[in-house]
Amino acid sequence: MKDHATLAEEFIKDEARTNWHDETLWFVRQKRDKAAHGLPEWEQLREWASQIKNHTLSNMDRYLEEFEKNALANGIRVHWAATAEEHNRIIHDIIKKNGITRIVKSKSMLTEECHLNHYLEEQGVEVVDTDLGERIVQFRHEPPSHIVLPAIHLKKQDVSDTFHKHLHTEKGNNDPTYLTRAARVHLREKFIASELAITGVNFAVAETGGFVVCTNEGNADMGTHAANVHIACMGFEKLIPKASHLSVFLRLLARSATGQPVTTYSSHFHKPKPGQEMHIVIVDNGRSNILGKPDFRNALKCIRCAACFNTCPVYRRSGGFSYHTAVAGPIGSILNPNFDPKKYSDLPFASSLCGSCSNVCPVKIDIHDQLWKWRQALTKAGYVPLMKKIMMKGMAFVLGRPALYRFSGASARWVLRYMPFMVKFKINPWYKQREMPAPPKQSFREWYIQNKKK
């Protein structure tokens, strides 16, 4: 399987498209900045959110019990899934029991993580993703490349071609409004016929036993209120203690994600409507494991806003697919190695450690610090290419010994001056697109001894 560096290199080959991808996402980061700077209390909001999440993680069992009790009293059926496979099975059982073969689904990164669509389709269930971006990539048999803007890697011409193929829109008509209207008509049929709708959960409230789903398109509501069965899926870390805390998170979420003051719809579900079944599937899938790691548990505070994606200079220039996982970007780089250290050992290195991600995170996850810590953990566990290990250990040996360091430095400079061809070859990754630094005759130390030392 190709690693991030290889996939990124392929992505960057199309430089014009890379520039477009980078500028588009930078624009979203700028919108976030404008929204953040519009609230003098922004940094205070982040601190409140961070503390509430820290507190909740440290009392997770108590709050989960409270949530379950209140949800059950509301008439919501509560299911517990220890693994992704169990999550998929529970959902399929509900679908089967109701004799349903076609369902609609609004955005849920958890269902991506569990590969729910693939599982259900193999069981003969038709799954329609109703978020416009997700429907587009679903038609194209691609995963989303961004957790908030699933089709950000596509140009309108790509969408036009896809809709022409699947929705019989006019060939070559790539007007976004025209295409969106076509999707509206197409999905409206699905909503009206909807028997079962699956949604994610942005926030679950322990105090009231309810949950909140945020969308701009209204697709979560169009699906659930038309259906006889509503299944909501959540990782247990989405829980917050009180209803009043929603003020903090809803004020931070959309501003961080897209620069909007709030999403168009913030839907609060507490009871099924008369005649409806409402289910919630609470998932672990490795989260309780992360909870036990002091270095990495902060990643569980994530509210999936993708601000870190938009600010990351590496993500913007390599695209979501370079991370070969459902949740990409900086947060993905610190979450995924928990699930499969070997498969995702490249991700914490897909970063220059600039630290911008930690600064934009609305819940103050120490993302860049965790990237550094993951590098140590993965190296210790042996998930590092042999060449790199040899190189690094060699460097450590030389650089820790004064005489050897000076000798190596002088040799390197000598080689660069007299035998540059030894170093200046295209396979030398530095030299591929950059000149080597000019080799001075004297090191600083040599100059110092000659001129300054008394």
Added chain:
Amino acid sequence: MKVALFIPCYIDQFYPQVGQATLELLTKLGCEVDFPLHQTCCGQPMANSGFAAASKDCDKNFVRNFTGYDYIVGPSGSCVLHVKEHLKDDKHPDETIHIRRHIYELTEFITDVLKKEVTHAVFPHKVGLHNSCHGQRGLGLSSMTERVLPAFSKPEQLLSKVKGIQLLKPVRNDECCGFGGTFSVFEEAVSVKMGKDRIKQHEANDVEYITGVDVSCLMHLEGILKRQGSKVKTIHIAEILNTEA
């Protein structure tokens, strides 16, 4: 006060002029500066690559060389940050703590400890200011565009007093240049793309020089500039501040 000069390994070997400028500048500002002769490397390249455990020899050598000084000053935001956050020598815990608490990057040392301005510098050129990430976000050398906090910049504070200088900021004020240590080699495509984009933004301001507090960033940008045959040069902030009429 006894000040020790910390010259990062790649400055020692490839950019000695930056070390010279730093030494001369600190001397001009009234410091008595010592250069411990057996210093090597702070260990950052290995540590950032996941081999912090292997950098033990570098750490021990660092503590050995820099014990016994009031302050340690170095012309590098990232190396100073690394020492501050990660220096470890279990056999000499007190000395290690003292070093971590008293190591400074050059510009913050001048503004925060010496509390001086540099009034003799002359550099009548158009200069693009590059905000090196580790110095900015790690050491707090300046405010950053992501955060809603009062604006300030220690490097700018010093540069603004340089006679004749025209300081210009790129449109993305604090985006990373793409060096990132071994990132520059292991993720070469992304690293160079980031560097090229950074240069384009500076070139849009028609600058003659690009400056910053970290030679690593400048070395990376210089490598690309030279390959492009550009007339734009890189220069460390110590070299600008050390100029005289």
Added chain:
Amino acid sequence: MVYSKQKEMSSRDKIFSAIRKNKPEPVPFAEPDASVVISYPDLFEQFKTVLTAIGGSCIEVSSAAEANKLIAELEKGAYVIDTTADYPENLASLSPGLLASVDTAIIRGLTAVAENGSIWVTEKEMVNRLLPFIAQQLILVIHEKDIVPTMHQAYEKITINETGFGVFIAGPSKTADIEQSLVIGAHGPCGMRAVVIKN
């Protein structure tokens, strides 16, 4: 023959057991304090500015009667369901197929939020949960006195579990999923109007 039956742990038990084992030491937190957040000199003006910026529109009237008259004018000829006045008795159970042809839904809003142009509506006001989403146009009627500065004050005012469903609605539905081009009207209403009865 003696055998012991291993009682298999349910998933719920497994999860709780793991969480109890792994959770960190309890940490306290500071309750958010609404007194330090942004405030606006004119709540109605702020609400109107934001709602307009996000693609909605805002009309001021001086009384409920004037509101009714205005709406009647605006919606002449349209298939309207007005839950603030007379509406079909079976509205709550109307099928999605039938609701799909509704042009305009008119619903009373309880609380409006100046900072983000949103209005809180519950299933009591909307009668049918699908109605505010499936209608092509949405009109929400609010009183100026019910406009609060921020979400903090909104959550102090409302009780989110008072009914089985409630929603903050901020303008018309929208998407920017196609090359970041903003399109007003995704799957929810294509247009949204707030009718504000002034104090």
